[in-house]
Amino acid sequence: MTPVLAGLLMLLLVGAPIGMAFALIVMLNTEYFNLALDSLGSVPYDAISGFPLLAIPLFLLVGEVMGSGGLAERLIALCDRLMRWISAPLGYVMIAASALMGAITGSSVATVAAIGSVISPKMRQRGYRRGYVASVNAASGLLGCLMPPSIPLILYGSVVGVSITELFLATVGPGLVMTFAFFVVHTFRARYSLVEGSEAPMDAAGRETAALGKLKAGTRSISALLLPVVVLGGIYSGVFTPTEAAAVAGLYTIVVTLAQRSLRWAEFPGVFNRTARRAAAILTIIALTSIFNRALILAQVPQEIAAFATLMTDNPLVFFIVVNLILLLVGMFMETNAAVMLMGPLLAPAAAQFGIDPIHFAIVLVTNIEVGLLTPPLAANLYVAARVSDANLVEMMSHFIWFLLMALLILLLITFVPDISLWYRFL
Numbered sequence: 001m002t003p004v005l006a007g008l009l010m011l012l013l014v015g016a017p018i019g020m021a022f023a024l025i026v027m028l029n030t031e032y033f034n035l036a037l038d039s040l041g042s043v044p045y046d047a048i049s050g051f052p053l054l055a056i057p058l059f060l061l062v063g064e065v066m067g068s069g070g071l072a073e074r075l076i077a078l079c080d081r082l083m084r085w086i087s088a089p090l091g092y093v094m095i096a097a098s099a100l101m102g103a104i105t106g107s108s109v110a111t112v113a114a115i116g117s118v119i120s121p122k123m124r125q126r127g128y129r130r131g132y133v134a135s136v137n138a139a140s141g142l143l144g145c146l147m148p149p150s151i152p153l154i155l156y157g158s159v160v161g162v163s164i165t166e167l168f169l170a171t172v173g174p175g176l177v178m179t180f181a182f183f184v185v186h187t188f189r190a191r192y193s194l195v196e197g198s199e200a201p202m203d204a205a206g207r208e209t210a211a212l213g214k215l216k217a218g219t220r221s222i223s224a225l226l227l228p229v230v231v232l233g234g235i236y237s238g239v240f241t242p243t244e245a246a247a248v249a250g251l252y253t254i255v256v257t258l259a260q261r262s263l264r265w266a267e268f269p270g271v272f273n274r275t276a277r278r279a280a281a282i283l284t285i286i287a288l289t290s291i292f293n294r295a296l297i298l299a300q301v302p303q304e305i306a307a308f309a310t311l312m313t314d315n316p317l318v319f320f321i322v323v324n325l326i327l328l329l330v331g332m333f334m335e336t337n338a339a340v341m342l343m344g345p346l347l348a349p350a351a352a353q354f355g356i357d358p359i360h361f362a363i364v365l366v367t368n369i370e371v372g373l374l375t376p377p378l379a380a381n382l383y384v385a386a387r388v389s390d391a392n393l394v395e396m397m398s399h400f401i402w403f404l405l406m407a408l409l410i411l412l413l414i415t416f417v418p419d420i421s422l423w424y425r426f427l
Helices: 002-013 018-027 043-048 051-069 071-082 089-105 108-125 130-140 151-160 164-170 172-193 204-208 210-236 242-259 265-298 301-312 316-333 336-353 358-374 380-389 393-416
Strands: none
Touching: 002 018, 018 265, 018 336, 043 265, 051 071, 051 108, 051 151, 051 242, 051 265, 071 210, 071 242, 089 108, 089 130, 089 172, 089 210, 108 130, 108 358, 108 380, 130 172, 130 358, 130 380, 130 393, 151 164, 151 265, 151 336, 151 358, 164 172, 164 210, 164 242, 164 358, 172 393, 210 242, 265 336, 316 336, 316 358, 316 393, 336 358, 358 380, 358 393, 380 393
């Protein structure tokens, strides 16, 4: 198996399209897998034709409509108004708005781009250094996948066979803990990131309207705030499934933006086009990586890994430590969705043999791989945040390291305190 994985890694490192790399490595090693290529013809279609995966393009549509229709800006305006009494409030606004955006779109990189493009210029105007602005933006993007709904968790549930509704419930605790942890980092690091040592005050117009600003911002953002209530409330109450929730959310955002005239009918073809292109990219990866996953299953690779893990140690804590190190390494080199599709089927059987709760293990796996979005060489969150904030990685590092260390600390907490993920079972 080592030559196959080495070949796959080499293809990814030289820049081969992710889905093509997974499919090609199987086609070049049919003898190793003892496979006939014609037996894999229907696998890609079967992988993406399942009802749960329909939630992906629908949630992407929600994010695109929110970004184009100004709903995201209204959430940010509300957070800004509510937090102005706190020292250095815009950093908290960036983190809180990312959590809210994540609770609607389920995409980490999309959260970085949407929130960063609006808040980053304002943070610069109020005296924050570029490197710090980009660092907060990149780290807060993790909340895009830790707050439900989460696209990587939809993928995990579909390929491993775990309840997506339970996965959404389980990620609430870790998402809130990570949000609070980033608040703590900003509390202690903000004064070192401000050129003048404190955030610049509002302009005169801002002070004159501050009394009515909270009411106005709250009124304008009610429609956006109701969206996660409708989506998550409907899922957790059993009114509809996650996929049906995504359809409801998509219809809701379209109706709201049209009713508020923040989007015109003429703009929707562009919105649908951008959504379709992003969804096609993700679903193509899923379809082609499914060939690799099927080959691994037929070659009994997951079973061999599970057997090796149980022979190596009989201690679940040691197993978790090894798995965390492996997943962090994978997250550094692989795109998030591809990593989830690969490592989920490989490691879930081994975790089951150690008696680890499958829901808890899913949260640990996805959190590990998401942290990879902050660690080079792949580090999509870092690159997107740097571009949005007009910063470079060198000036980000002295600020960013604190958020990364906190993310790793919370990862350990999520790993070894399963009740953070399984809180809903105590209700």
